[in-house]
Amino acid sequence: MDSKCMELLPLVCAVLADPKQALSDDTCLEKFLDWFGALTAPGSPLLEIHPCLITFISSVCQSKTADPTILSFALNMVQHRETMSFLFKKGLIKVVLHLQTDKSLFVASAANQLLAHILNFSERTTTCISLENGSKSDPSEMQKDQGTTECPEWTDGIMEIMKHVEESLSSSVSFRACQSLKLVAWSLAHCQPHVREMLWQRTEGAVEMLLGNEQSSLTQLFMEVLQAAARTPLFSQTNSSIVTLMETMLCTLKPTQAIPFASGIIHLENCPQSLKKKATGVILRPLELVTAPADLQQLHSDLVQEGGCQHTSLEEHLSQKSSCISLLCLSLSSISELAGMGSLNLEMPVQSVILSVISVLKVCVGMPISSSPVISTFRNLIGCSKVQKCALDSLASLCQSPENIVRSEVFSVLLQYLDSPDTNSTVLQKAYQVTLTWLCICSEPPPQALFSVLMKRLCDMRWEVRDSSLEFLAQLSSHFHENLSYCEDLLSSGVPGLSFTLLTDPESYVRASAIFALGRTVRTTNKAGVPVSGHVLLGELARRFVDILAQDTEVFARRAVIKVFTLWLSSPCPTEDLEEPVRSVLTLGSEDLDWEVKVHTLELAQILISQTLAQSGHSTSPYAVSCATRPSGDHLTESLHRLQHLKIFSVLFRGLFDCDRPVAQSACSILLSLKLVINENTPLMDRKAVCDLQGQSWVEDSLKKHLEKLHVGAESQKSMGVVEVLLVLDLEDMQQTLGQSSDHLENSPCSLMEDILAATRMSEDNAVDCY
Template identity: 30%
Template structure:
């Protein structure tokens, strides 16, 4: 903290102590606390260097009339200052700690009812409890009981903060950390016992009590077990094992995931302790939805060495898909003779789906439909696990990865009403349509299945399913009721599967023709999102073909190019931008195969230059510059000579792009400049390597002259003074690159560039004059002299800072708080006038 800032702090403390009223900006106190925390963490003693803070706390300790927000701030500040032993002792000497953290004092004044005070009390203790003196103060003051009560507080913020503090306290006093101090170990053993008893008693909700308390206790237990050493972990688990078992048997669905967090916090597949027994109990639950969530939580912890529980989790997650799609994912048919759990699962699903005339079964079906959201959520959980399941070892996975992929495909077919793949002796008979409708009425399952289909493309041995996958995806694209998101995901999945498929010949010609007709229809869809996804899809197809051969193209370029050209006229700028980038993909893919630039592509270049000059939307103009970046990068990396139309276009793109009103267009233009620099200097190194053998010159005059003639220096110097910070920073970095290359060459260049008389040229001349460099006659200046005189390194440091770094300073914050002093005094007289304080 500098002196100017430090001189403002006493005034702020006096304002807070005297007014006792809330500040108009209720976040300013939190910002002030954050700043003081940064100062303290930097090693500065707050009580020693800023005695005004001690005065503020002493004043507030005897004041119960101030606004709760200011009192809460004072509690947190008191804890922050007591975080060091010196600060703790200084606060004890003025009796501030006892006064401030006395729960009874707050209760007597009824301020304890305000969550702001309770949260301040907890956060203050959290900041303080970093050394033994503070921990002794906490225990001796009897704060454990009120903190345990706050752990079940109705305020979510208070209960969460109490959880964090309880976990911090318990983890700070673990026997492994304090075993050398038997006094401390004995002193805190009571805290561990007290907390263990609290958890044991509060875990199982009493009759008529909500499970919210159990939820908070489980969160606390998971927090502690996740970081506890073995002795503390075993002590806690042994103490609460019976309560956890009772909670599992009670079958509270909303506690399934918190219970799994507790079990998996320190679960080890190599041990057969309490957690292993509890996990087995979780997998014996009769509620399949809860079982699915438990299996999901287990697999995401990655304990695959536990083959028994892993096999159970895999079967649980496959069972809903097995029954819904009727694919034999659980071995042959529905044989569950080997496992009692499987019998339980089969009974559950057969009761839901089996045809029967019994009224109670009709009621069960109706009840299941009422829980449609939970059922849909269960199916989605199963789907999200399919990519991981497909990679399971054969001794764990009861089916082939191909069967999993086909089950997802069947699920997608349901959304089109195609259930022909299911058998006539289906579990769905009698209620088939009703149950299928339960799934397809939610697009959530369809979208989830499409997302997983993309991930499943990496599964082993599944590329032989590309025909079935293409059929269902193309049907989605052709389906008139498919929404834009479904279409986008269908396009993405089709691209992904085509890219991993080694042979596209398995896709029938009839299917290709259907895709072409669908794409043509979608390119004219009234919804711009659909047109945009379609154009993006067309642009990605050439990238797939280039990896294989042109003969394997799913759609020929002669069919897709007219659609892209038409999209350049689309009224939506997003679509126009996508069309431009798609044309870039087509061009670069053909050039990477060693072919020359086609005549149509030359016409495209001309059209895009018009868009860069005329289009009113920044999206399309950005895409044009990115098009030329892709073009130039491709030719720079191939043996083909750069076409003259491309060389001629670069100068136009640089001049127009650097003057664009959109800052992203200007940044993309500088990215093109960077490619030019790399290409020019690379070519120079090649010539130098050849010229060195023949006595060639290694100076940079030739490449620098080329860059000057191309307008690169003009673009960079203009951009250096740009009002958009990202543009100026990028230009500064590129100029530093050029300067460093000149210096590393060892021979200073004599290349000059011309500065315009007005605008940025005038400003550059002013900077040169300030450095004592008047430049040459005729408006020419030396390139190196300019680069050496602009203070580029200092500029880069300044430009790298955020644009509001001055306004976000500690000094600015204190000034803003002080500025409220006058308004607080007169606000009562001007209640109709709103007071607004902008802290930063």
């Protein structure tokens, strides 16, 4: 603790201990505690050095008028090893157990958390008691470790809690049972092995009894207790009762509860295969009942009833619209998880699951299906976007299926969704993504019908549809840019020309997506072997993008332009028509009002720097292109002249002194990498032959002032080139300064204590609402 803090600490303690003083905001106390936590270590002499802390704690704890916030603060400060013994010896466990069922839910919850903390307390477990493996949890059978001292209060206190849990779970008062189930769920995962054994022995019988009584109000807590127990070594024991209880719950829970519970079982480690299979069946059952033919459904129903599960309840839920939708969404969402875990084949083949999901999608969009379901659910599902989105997510997760036989079915239903005028815009967007996912695993290009759908959707009245269609086109072109057949189909479709007209769309999101789509498309179609007719030329498009960067009032389109130029320059795309547009983009981008545009412009500059320096045998980033290495000062000088011609140094120095820190950080990092290259080759090159900095606006203000601070006079500045400026600037120090958080000066213990003193000294007359 520095001297300033040592001086302020007694004053702060005195103010906080004064009940007449009040803090309007207690967040400063939380930061205060964090600071003390960082200062305190085992054996720390903090209290001896600062007796004002002991005085403060004693004063607050003895005061009858202390503010509850300050009292709470003083008690978090105190963490004493003998606290647990104090609770046991003074008989306070009875008080806490009584408060566990207090009328105030806040008090009851706090008491329950304290009891869980006591059960999870490990301080005495290694020095006091251990339970023999397999023995009943009786106090007389607790044995002391050799060489340790007795702690009967701890033993008695734990047994008192155990007895209370057992009695509460057998109680007819629902709230008592509820609180104890919560306590068991919180404690099982963290308490010591022998305590866990005792706790579970007193819980499992009560849970079995409560399940038999169909205590529906406690169902959720039953599931939490079983899931907590299943994450402990109790689950792996031979003939574990947890497995039996879970199987019982799978058959007795309501379908809307059973599916999430089954999904949780699937994720358990060391889960028996038989239990996992039953859980998978519970998840798939609603989907199967809706889509399977009647004979298969009857067979499955017989198997379910043989297993002791109720089938009628599921049919009733599926016959009602709201519960049918909820059940199908739960089933489909869980299938997405199962697909990623390789657990589907436990119950039915993946191909059958895919066909069932396709059937649901057909039903929702009004297409006929071949099966004849027992339950008439069609009218509940037609046009239901919630089920459609869940089914599409499931279909995407099932795309790794090796069976080619289902792919035609998949694309058939997806094209129906993409073409249907009734498809919701969010569903359409998801259908695009699923289509792309399935196309990416196929070796053949997209069907021609897809381009007809795109032409239709690019003219849609809804801007969201136009936007998602352009995004899909960009992703499609990115994936198939090497496929000649795709390029030919794309050009003959008329999609690129229609996309070009959307550069003037009234919605800025659509304009930005059109820029991305055309940027990807022109990269795809400007290749050897692709017909010239039908596509937009790179040079023409680049000039159009420059106009957008200069004129568009919305940032989304301007950001898109910079990103597309970055894409073009970082890929093996013809760039002979891009030099002049790139110069304009760098200038316009560095002068933009949006900080993201400026950062992306600097990323573009980094690519150009790396590619240019690579020609002289140097590199500053992974973007560098491979070429013959020519490490000489003359070639480096030529490269720097080239960068100056592109106006890159203007971009970098303007960014270095930008008011937005991310921009300045990026510029500083790039300049540092340049400085490193120059330092390594200073003896080989002409330090002043690169360029003249005079007459440029950024020299006249920020850079000029900075050089003056470094004692570089006006006359010297006139003759300085870029190389000399780079060598003079202390870029390392600037980078360190820029890397500091904005609150590095204010967010300190000293400032914190000053804030507390200032807040408590402020009278009500001086308090002003800042709003």
